[in-house]
Structures are given as C-alpha cells and as structure tokens.
Amino acid sequence: MPLRMELLVCGGTGCQASNSSRVLEVLREGIQEANLQEEVRVLMTGCFGFCEKGPIVKVMPDNIFYVEVDEESARKIVREHVIKGRIVEEKIYKEPETEERLPEQSSIPFYKKQIRIALRNCGKIDPENINEYIASDGYMALARVLTEMTPEEVIDAVKRSGLRGRGGGGFPTGLKWEATRKSKSDVKYIICNADEGDPGAFMDRSILEGDPHSVLEGMAIAGYAIGAQFGYIYVRAEYPLAIHRLRIAISQAREMGLLGKNILGTNFSFDVEIKIGAGAFICGEETALINSIEGGRGEPTVKPPYPAQVGLWKKPTNINNVETFANVPPIILNGAEWFSSIGTEKSKGTKVFALAGKVNNVGLVEVPMGITLREIIYDLGGGIKGGKKFKAVQTGGPSGGCIPAEHLDTPIDYDTLNALGSMMGSGGMIVMDEDDCMVNIAKFYLEFSCDESCGRCTACRVGNKRMLEILNKITEGKGEMEDLEMLKELAETVKDSSLCGLGQTSPNPVLSTMKFFYDEYLAHVKDKSCPAGVCTELLKYYIIPEKCVGCTACAKVCPVNVIHGEPRKVHVIDREGCIKCGECYRTCRFGAITRK
Amino acid sequence: MAKYDVDEVKLRQLEEYIDSIEQKEGALIGVLYKAQEIFGYLPKDVQLFIARKLGIFAAKVYGVATFYSYFTMEPRGKHVINVCMGTACFVKGADKILEEIKKELDIKDGNMSKDGLFTVDTLRCVGACGLAPVVMVDGKVYGRVKVEEVKGILDEYRE
Amino acid sequence: MIKSIEELKQIRDKYKDVLQNREAEENKIRILVGMATCGIAAGARDTINAIVDEVHKENINNAVVVQTGCMGFCYAEPTVEVRFPGKSPVLYGKVDAERGREIVRRHVKNGEVISEWVLKG
Numbered sequence: 001m002p003l004r005m006e007l008l009v010c011g012g013t014g015c016q017a018s019n020s021s022r023v024l025e026v027l028r029e030g031i032q033e034a035n036l037q038e039e040v041r042v043l044m045t046g047c048f049g050f051c052e053k054g055p056i057v058k059v060m061p062d063n064i065f066y067v068e069v070d071e072e073s074a075r076k077i078v079r080e081h082v083i084k085g086r087i088v089e090e091k092i093y094k095e096p097e098t099e100e101r102l103p104e105q106s107s108i109p110f111y112k113k114q115i116r117i118a119l120r121n122c123g124k125i126d127p128e129n130i131n132e133y134i135a136s137d138g139y140m141a142l143a144r145v146l147t148e149m150t151p152e153e154v155i156d157a158v159k160r161s162g163l164r165g166r167g168g169g170g171f172p173t174g175l176k177w178e179a180t181r182k183s184k185s186d187v188k189y190i191i192c193n194a195d196e197g198d199p200g201a202f203m204d205r206s207i208l209e210g211d212p213h214s215v216l217e218g219m220a221i222a223g224y225a226i227g228a229q230f231g232y233i234y235v236r237a238e239y240p241l242a243i244h245r246l247r248i249a250i251s252q253a254r255e256m257g258l259l260g261k262n263i264l265g266t267n268f269s270f271d272v273e274i275k276i277g278a279g280a281f282i283c284g285e286e287t288a289l290i291n292s293i294e295g296g297r298g299e300p301t302v303k304p305p306y307p308a309q310v311g312l313w314k315k316p317t318n319i320n321n322v323e324t325f326a327n328v329p330p331i332i333l334n335g336a337e338w339f340s341s342i343g344t345e346k347s348k349g350t351k352v353f354a355l356a357g358k359v360n361n362v363g364l365v366e367v368p369m370g371i372t373l374r375e376i377i378y379d380l381g382g383g384i385k386g387g388k389k390f391k392a393v394q395t396g397g398p399s400g401g402c403i404p405a406e407h408l409d410t411p412i413d414y415d416t417l418n419a420l421g422s423m424m425g426s427g428g429m430i431v432m433d434e435d436d437c438m439v440n441i442a443k444f445y446l447e448f449s450c451d452e453s454c455g456r457c458t459a460c461r462v463g464n465k466r467m468l469e470i471l472n473k474i475t476e477g478k479g480e481m482e483d484l485e486m487l488k489e490l491a492e493t494v495k496d497s498s499l500c501g502l503g504q505t506s507p508n509p510v511l512s513t514m515k516f517f518y519d520e521y522l523a524h525v526k527d528k529s530c531p532a533g534v535c536t537e538l539l540k541y542y543i544i545p546e547k548c549v550g551c552t553a554c555a556k557v558c559p560v561n562v563i564h565g566e567p568r569k570v571h572v573i574d575r576e577g578c579i580k581c582g583e584c585y586r587t588c589r590f591g592a593i594t595r596k
Numbered sequence: 597m598a599k600y601d602v603d604e605v606k607l608r609q610l611e612e613y614i615d616s617i618e619q620k621e622g623a624l625i626g627v628l629y630k631a632q633e634i635f636g637y638l639p640k641d642v643q644l645f646i647a648r649k650l651g652i653f654a655a656k657v658y659g660v661a662t663f664y665s666y667f668t669m670e671p672r673g674k675h676v677i678n679v680c681m682g683t684a685c686f687v688k689g690a691d692k693i694l695e696e697i698k699k700e701l702d703i704k705d706g707n708m709s710k711d712g713l714f715t716v717d718t719l720r721c722v723g724a725c726g727l728a729p730v731v732m733v734d735g736k737v738y739g740r741v742k743v744e745e746v747k748g749i750l751d752e753y754r755e
Numbered sequence: 756m757i758k759s760i761e762e763l764k765q766i767r768d769k770y771k772d773v774l775q776n777r778e779a780e781e782n783k784i785r786i787l788v789g790m791a792t793c794g795i796a797a798g799a800r801d802t803i804n805a806i807v808d809e810v811h812k813e814n815i816n817n818a819v820v821v822q823t824g825c826m827g828f829c830y831a832e833p834t835v836e837v838r839f840p841g842k843s844p845v846l847y848g849k850v851d852a853e854r855g856r857e858i859v860r861r862h863v864k865n866g867e868v869i870s871e872w873v874l875k876g
Contacts (some may be wrong), residue, residue: 004807004820006776014724017737039804051726061776061819085790085822124777134763135770143760199682202723237666238722240735257756265758278625278664281720295624296656297663356684356725363726394683430683444686448720454663 005040005082010056010123012047012209013202013241020044020055023074027057030078040082046210048123049364050110053093058105058123065105066091096360096382110361110380115342117350118166118203118326119366122210127245130252133213139258141329142217145224146266154225155181158328160336162348167193167284167321167426168399168501170347170414176318179308180226183316190223190231191312193289193321197236197281198397199448201428203352204322206364208235208242211326212249216259216272218325221332223270226318231272234289237279246274281398281452285500286319288454299454300500321426323352343369347413357394357430358385374408377431388433392516396425398445398452399505401512402438421512423505437534438517439524442509443471449506460503463494467510475535479525488514529596536580539595545570547592554584554593600641606634607645614649624650624660628667637668665719673708673715675753680730682721689743690729694718696746697731713754775816782840784818784863786810788850789834791825797832798851805852806835809859818863831874837862848874 009015009024027042048056053067057077064087066077073091080086092101093108102108116122125132133139145154159174180188192215196204208215219231235243250272253259261269275293282288283298290312292298311317327349331339340348347369353376356362360382367376373393377383384390392402395412401422403410410416414424432441446468455461470487473479491507491514498504514521523531530538543554543563550568555561562578565571573584585593600607613630617623627650631642638661647654661667679685679694697716701709708715724730727739731749738749757763788794788803799822807820826834831848835858838844845868847858854872861867 002772002807002811003776004803005822008777013722013737014726014739017724017727017730017739039800039807051724054726061778062821083790083795084792084824085788086824125774131766131770132774134766135774137767139763140767143763147760196723197720199686199721200684200725202721202725205723238719255756257758264760264763276625276629278629278666279719280664292625293622295622295626295660297659299663354723354725356728357687362684362728397683428683430687432687436687441687444683 003039003041005062006060007040007042007077007082008045008058008060008123009042010046010048010054011044011127011241012051012054012206013239014047014051015054015056016241018054018068019070022071023055023057023069026071026074027078030075031082034078034083036082043126044128045125046122046127047206047364048105049119049206049366050108050361051364052360052362056123063105064103065093065108067093109382110363110365113371113375113380114366115350115368116366117330117339117342118207118214118323118352119210119364120330121214122206125211127210127212128248130213130249130256130258133211137333138213138329139217141332142220142224142258143264145221145332146264146268151181151225151227154221154332157332157336158225161331161339162336162343162346163324163327163331163339164347164414165320166323166327166351168423170424173320173324176308176320177222177225179306180228180316180318183309185316187230187313187315188226188228189312189315189317190219190226190228191286191289191293191317191319192219192231192233192325193284193286193319194233194235194239194242195277195284195289196239196322196426197284197452198399198426198428200356200394200430201354201397201426203354203364203427205239205242207322207326207352208239209245212242212246213253214326214329215246215322216249216253218320218328219272220259220263220270221328222318222320222325224268226316228318229269229271231270232275232293232312233272234275234277234283234293236277243274243276250274280454281448282454282500282502285502288500289319290317297454299456300502302499323427344411344413346415351424351427353427353429355381355429355431358388358433358436359383359431360385369413370411372409372411373403376412376429377408381431384431384433388435390431391434391436392432392438392441394422394430394432394441394509395428396423396505396508397428398448399423399501399508400425400428401508402432402441402516403512404516421508421515423508435532435534437475437530437532438513438520439471439475439530440532440534442513443468443475445509446471446506449502453502453506457497457499457503459494459497460499460506463490463498464503464506466490467494467507471510474521474524475530476537477524477528477535481525484514484521484525533595536582539580539582540575541573541578541580541582541585541593541595543571543573544592544594547590549590549592551590553587553589557583557587559583600645602635602639602641602645607642609634610642610645611649614646620650624652624657625664628657628661632667637671639669670706670708671712674713675715675734677714677716677750678719678722678732679716680720680722680724680728680732681718682723682725682728684721684725684728685730688728692743693729693731693741693746696743697750700746700750714750772811772816776819782817784840785836785838786818786820786859786863787823787836787838788820789824789826789828789832789836790822793825793829794832794834799833801852802833802835802850802855806855806859809856810863813859813864815859815864818859828874834874839866846874847872 057066163173164170288298288300307317548570555563562574647657835850
C-alpha cells in the first residue's frame with residue numbers, strides 16, 4: 001500500500017540533544033497503536049537548520065511544520081493530526097512580531113529568503129537510506145560525468161560555474177582541480193576536509209549528518225576529473241553522529257557499486273575512507289591536514305609546493321571542504337550557467353551560514369551570495385534577542401573580524417567581507433549585542449588562536465601570546481596608551497610573517513575591533529571602565545537608593561561582608577573591599593544593584 | 597620483550613590490535629586512539645610500547661600524543677564532563693557554567709575530582725549552537741544549561 | 756550492484772514517489788479527505804487509502820492527498836474536496852473507496868467534475 005503520510009523528525013545533533021529520538025519513538029508508538037503503520041511512516045531526516053526551535057517535526061504532504069515538539073505534543077500530533085486531520089495549533093511556529101501562527105515551512109521568514117543547494121536534501125530525505133538519495137537524482141551527476149563527459153569537460157563546467165572553496169579562503173574550485181589534473185602521477189588523492197573547527201560553525205556537520213551521499217558523490221566526480229582513485233574524509237572526532245552516518249553511507253554506496261571498482265560498469269574506480277581527527281584546529285589547514293592523515297603532528301608546511309603538486313604521501317592531492325563537494329552534483333546536473341546566475345559578480349551560488357549568538361532564530365541558513373547582513377540577521381534571524389541593541393556580527397571565526405552596525409547593508413561575498421577586515425571563513429556568523437564587550441571578544445578569539453597555534457613559527461606562537469598579554473592587561477584595567485600602539489604593531493607583524501593561514505589571520509579579530517570599536521578600547525585604557533559591563537575587574541557595583549528596600553539579601557550573600565545597612569533601610573556597598581564577584585547583583589530581587 | 601609497567605592483559609589487547617593493521621605507515625593516530633580506549637589514557641610505558649611495535653622513535657609518539665587535545669597522559673575520571681567553549685556558548689555564559697561545575701565538584705587544581713568520579717574539560721564547539729550553552733557528560737548533550745541546573749546534572753551521575 | 760546508468764534510473768524511478776509526498780509545491784492539485792471522528796466512522800480511512808493508491812497507480816504526480824478535519828457535512832461523510840490551483844474547490848459527499856478511485860480517474864486526472872456526487876452546501 002502506498003504511504004499517505006510521512007512524519008519527518010529532525011535527527012541533527014541540535015534536535016537530538018533536545019530529545020528528538022524520543023519524540024520519534026513516541027510518534028512511532030502512537031501510530032502503531034492506531035494501527036496506521038501501513039499508511040503513515042515516521043522517519044528521521046537530517047537537520048532542518050532551525051535549531052533554535054527544535055525538535056522539529058514536519059508532516060507531509062500536508063506541509064505542516066511543528067516546532068519544539070516534546071513527548072506530550074508528539075502524542076497529540078498522532079491523536080489529532082494523524083488520526084483526525086486536525087492541526088495541533090499550539091505547536092506551529094509563531095511569528096514573534098505579529099504573533100501569527102505560520103503552519104507552512106515556506107511561509108516562515110527563516111526559510112523565505114533561503115535557496116537550498118548544498119542543503120537541498122537536508123531535512124527532506126532519510127540520510128541512512130541511499131535509495132532516497134538516488135530518488136532525488138542522487139548519483140545521476142556522477143553517472144552523467146562518467147558516461148557523457150571527459151575529465152576536461154567536468155573541470156571546465158566547475159570553472160564556468162564560478163564555484164569557490166567554501167572552507168575559508170575562497171579559492172576557485174575549478175582551478176584547483178585543473179592544477180591537480182595537470183600534475184603527472186600514477187596515484188593521486190582526493191581529500192574532503194571535514195575538520196570544521198571554527199567555533200560557532202556547524203554547516204559541514206549538518207551536511208554530513210543530513211546528506212552524506214552528496215559529499216561522496218562530489219568527491220567521486222572530483223576523482224574522475226583529476227584522475228584519482230582514492231579519497232579520504234578527514235572528520236573531527238567531536239562529530240560522532242556525522243561519522244556514524246558517513247560510515248553507513250560509504251558501506252551502502254559500496255554495496256550498490258557506486259563506490260569501488262568499475263563504477264556503473266565504466267572503467268572508473270573510486271573508494272573513500274574516513275580518517276578521524278584528534279582535536280587540533282590547525283588540521284583544517286590543508287598541509288597540516290595532510291601531515292595528520294600521514295599519522296604525524298598536524299603542522300603546516302611551506303607552500304609551494306601546493307598539495308596539487310606534492311600532497312598526501314607526496315602525491316598530487318586535491319582538497320576541498322564538505323560544502324564545496326556538496327555543491328558539485330547540482331552544478332553538473334543543472335549546468336554551470338544555472339549556478340553562476342545566482343550570487344554576485346565574483347562569488348557565485350549560495351553560502352551556508354551558521355547563525356548563532358544573540359539572535360532570535362539560531363540555526364543554519366543557505367542564502368545567495370550578495371544578500372546583506374541585515375537581511376540575514378533581521379529577516380531570517382528574526383532580530384536581536386530580548387529587544388536589545390545590535391552591536392556587531394562576527395564572521396569567519398578566529399580568522400575573521402567583527403562588523404559593526406554601519407556596514408549591515410553591505411552585500412556579502414568573499415571580497416566584500418575581506419574588504420571589511422573580516423572573511424567568509426567557513427560561515428560562522430555570531431551576532432553580538434550591547435552586552436558584549438568587544439575587547440573581551442577579541443581576547444576570546446585570541447585565546448583560541450593561542451591555544452590552537454601549533455607552535456611551529458615564532459610569529460604566531462610568540463606574537464599571539466604577547467598580544468593576549470596586552471589584552472589581559474587592558475581588560476584588567478592596567479592598560480596604557482602605548483599598549484594600544486604595541487598591540488596594533490604586533491598584530492600587523494603576526495599577520496605578515498606567519499607561515500600558514502591560522503597565523504596570518506589570527507590578528508583579524510583584534511585589528512577589526514580596534515578599527516571599528518576603538519572607543520571601547522579607549523574606555524578600558526583611559527577611563528578604566530568597560531562600557532558593556534563585562535570585564536569584571538573594571539566593574540563597580542552600586543546600590544540604587546530609590547530601589548533598595550533593605551531586605552538584607554545582598555548583605556547576607558556578600559562573601560567579603562562589605563555591604564552594610566540596617567534592615568528595611570537603604571544598604572551601601574563599601575567598594576574598598578569589594579571583590580566584584582557579582583553575588584549581590586544576582587541575588588537582588590528588586591533590581592536595586594547596578595554595575596558600571 | 598621489555599618490561600612495561602602497565603596492565604599485561606590490556607597491553608596484550610593493544611598488541612593484537614597493532615598486529616592486525618596491514619598498513620603500518622600512517623597508523624600512529626589510530627593506534628593512539630585504540631590505546632586510549634583500552635587504558636583510558638596514555639601512560640609513558642604505553643607510548644614506548646607503541647613506538648617499538650611500530651618501529652618509530654618514542655619522541656615521535658610523544659610528539660603526536662601531545663599535539664592533539666584528544667589524547668591525555670593523565671588518568672581520567674569515570675565520567676567526563678565537557679563544557680563547550682565555542683563562541684555561541686561563550687557569549688551565553690559557558691564560563692560561568694564551568695566555574696559552577698568546578699565549584700560543585702570542589703576542583704581547584706587540575707581537572708579531576710578527588711573521588712575520581714569526574715573529569716572536567718572544555719572543548720571547541722560541538723556545533724549545537726542553537727542550544728548554547730552546552731555541556732556534554734559522557735557524550736550526552738545538555739542544552740541551554742543554567743547555573744542552577746549544574747548540580748542536578750551532576751547528581752544524575754553520582755551513585 | 757548497479758551496473759549501468761539505466762539501472763540507476765530504474766532505482767530512482769522506483770523510489771521517486773516515496774519522495775513525492777515531500778515536495779511542497781503550491782501549484783499542485785490538493786485532494787482533501789475529511790478525517791474527523793464522523794468521517795472515520797463512515798469509512799474515510801478506506802477512502803483515503805484508496806485515493807492514495809489510485810493516484811499512485813495512475814502515475815499522477817501533480818496531486819497530493821491530504822487529510823483534514825471535519826468539514827461540517829456529517830450527513831454526507833466521508834467527504835472529499837478536490838482543489839485545482841486557481842479554481843474554486845469541488846466538494847464530494849458519501850465518497851467510499853470506489854467513488855474515491857473514480858474521482859481520481861475522472862476529475863483529478865481528466866478534469867471532469869462528477870456533478871451527481873457534488874455536495875451542494
């Protein structure tokens with residue numbers, strides 16, 4: 001009997017953490033009880049991207065999109081929607097501004113401006129079932145390439161599409177393939193870089209979890225184009241679910257003969273193996289990644305020679321990241337012109353961004369290049385949480401920079417972000433509001449770079465450390481004006497003299513915050529104050545006499561007993577002995593304690 | 597065979613694993629994974645053993661083991677708590693959660709509780725930014741953790 | 756083992772309609788079946804399954820079958836509504852499995868409204 005209804009439950013890491021596996025069980029049990037298992041099916045799909053509102057359950061073909069589904073509402077969905085056809089209103093997404101309930105996914109503003117190419121199957125197919133991938137034209141691009149196109153024609157198509165590397169620098173993918181093709185060697189390799197290490201970026205994880213075959217297909221096409229028969233996927237150990245789904249996908253593809261010897265009866269053979277990283281951010285850099293696959297320390301080496309000439313085991317190697325590979329099959333199927341019609345002049349297609357931080361709709365969005373930051377943050381992201389004021393958006397992770405409000409209307413692509421002192425990076429996008437201290441944020445990223453610097457070259461190993469010491473001084477209220485000059489000089493030196501991408505870009509958070517938020521640095525150095533109220537050493541706690549009712553709660557929690565006052569009378573903080581722990585601030589129920 | 601100051605049975609298990617690898621070149625990281633899985637950490641003698649088995653310098657083994665944050669040379673607690681320190685978690689107060697966990701477990705130096713029940717660590721972005729701040733205990737993800745909830749989470753693992 | 760592009764296409768076509776349900780295109784014909792308590796009591800479940808089956812058999816890929824709540828015609832259950840994009844909906848009453856199949860064949864596939872079964876509210 002054909003199915004009349006399907007319930008798609010999001011199985012991404014975010015939704016699973018919100019207990020979507022249990023929701024899936026409850027739905028299945030309910031359908032079993034109603035004896036509908038022949039007509040209605042429940043399945044787990046990849047990430048819908050709307051992680052903020054998880055767990056997500058989508059009912060098809062009704063096209064009803066339920067958010068924040070728990071066990072109880074799952075039972076209700078079976079009882080009301082599945083059995084009686086009545087929509088469970090309270091679990092439909094409610095637009096925060098208009099309070100209007102929007103039952104259909106496509107009408108929710110979060111999805112409206114999205115164009116899903118790399119994420120085309122995420123949330124639509126069962127990632128653990130290769131047949132569903134095939135049914136949505138999966139492996140058809142590989143089939144076309146193998147039967148109708150020469151390797152040169154494939155490379156030409158990718159070149160004409162204008163696809164650029166989605167992992168960081170944005171190098172044109174077609175040129176990379178061409179360089180590796182031209183290197184003469186009996187053995188060549190394809191590597192998929194899935195070492196997504198930028199804090200706040202999780203698009204590669206979602207693609208691997210939601211549509212692993214699209215990456216395998218992209219790799220096989222690249223293998224055919226450059227003349228490689230073997231590929232590695234280097235994936236972070238922190239992504240257990242992605243690894244699990246990839247393993248299933250690889251074994252299914254092998255069983256079907258879509259990986260392995262003589263694919264589709266042609267003389268092309270290609271196989272893939274997973275390599276699991278061991279927690280080193282630097283391994284996202286391609287030469288470091290190669291050293292890590294070879295079993296050594298993941299330290300970068302000098303380029304040239306490029307991996308296209310001398311790569312893994314000294315053989316020509318082509319490295320692209322997950323999202324780049326996922327874009328390849330649609331380019332082959334729909335044509336280079338289709339792809340290059342989307343985006344800006346020099347950045348074609350779409351980019352997946354991981355929207356996080358102080359924004360209402362945290363999640364994964366795929367948007368055309370050239371969209372503005374304002375559209376992403378306000379239209380898709382639903383604006384700033386709690387009605388606070390926008391301060392900055394950080395793109396590109398520890399290699400990127402902070403972009404202030406006056407540049408919100410910049411159409412974003414690789415080049416405009418570079419011009420703003422930031423970068424596309426892998427696509428992390430962290431929104432910050434008035435409560436975030438930009439000096440502290442710069443310090444946060446620099447700490448990250450210091451931790452993750454492999455130590456190979458002095459500029460990065462020592463330079464970043466010295467910069468961090470200066471930032472610590474500033475946030476502790478001991479900064480002087482010379483420190484700011486020294487900080488800038490150091491930053492520029494590290495940028496110019498580091499060996500690899502990590503070192504060359506690690507000063508970006510400092511430089512961009514100094515450029516756009518210099519007044520905050522000045523406030524820390526000159527006035528010894530933190531305008532956002534974050535840097536504890538600079539805070540001063542006050543009791544607002546008009547609001548204090550004299551309940552004595554603050555005096556009781558103060559660990560150093562510096563709050564004085566009689567019951568029912570206004571209390572006072574003796575700032576001399578105050579250790580700025582903030583206990584009184586958190587304890588006061590009357591909002592009578594403030595800090596500046 | 598040289599004498600190693602570690603559990604014989606476990607060492608045998610590791611040896612069998614190494615013997616089963618066909619392609620020994622480039623296998624070091626995989627072997628260290630296995631060794632840590634068996635022993636819980638990588639004591640000096642285990643590293644020496646691996647070096648000799650693979651025919652490489654112990655310095656190289658040590659170099660790799662210290663390079664990657666996944667590997668540890670200290671014994672670890674029964675339950676491993678990981679606080680995500682990715683940007684999204686950080687801006688939502690992950691540092692306060694870490695502080696509270698350490699306070700609750702009375703950890704001052706190092707990162708293991710005295711009773712050996714817990715090890716506290718931080719990690720870089722687990723990619724569940726929608727649920728920030730995130731804490732993982734033995735791989736189970738807790739999202740939108742509040743300072744007041746820390747005790748309750750830890751209690752789940754205290755017998 | 757898939758040995759040729761033809762075999763790959765066969766698998767694709769075999770599983771294609773599994774995914775059909777998941778395409779939310781607005782320009783599709785919608786067939787709504789009333790599935791409230793009264794509808795189910797009157798046999799709406801047989802009806803909807805027959806309709807789904809018929810759509811499948813006739814290879815119709817521009818229509819989706821959706822269940823809906825009570826339409827308020829309790830005397831005429833099971834009720835089925837056929838909505839062509841841009842046209843006013845047609846409501847049928849007392850649709851059993853056989854009538855359901857016929858509605859798919861004549862109305863959905865060939866655009867012929869079966870006026871004797873149409874409910875006039």
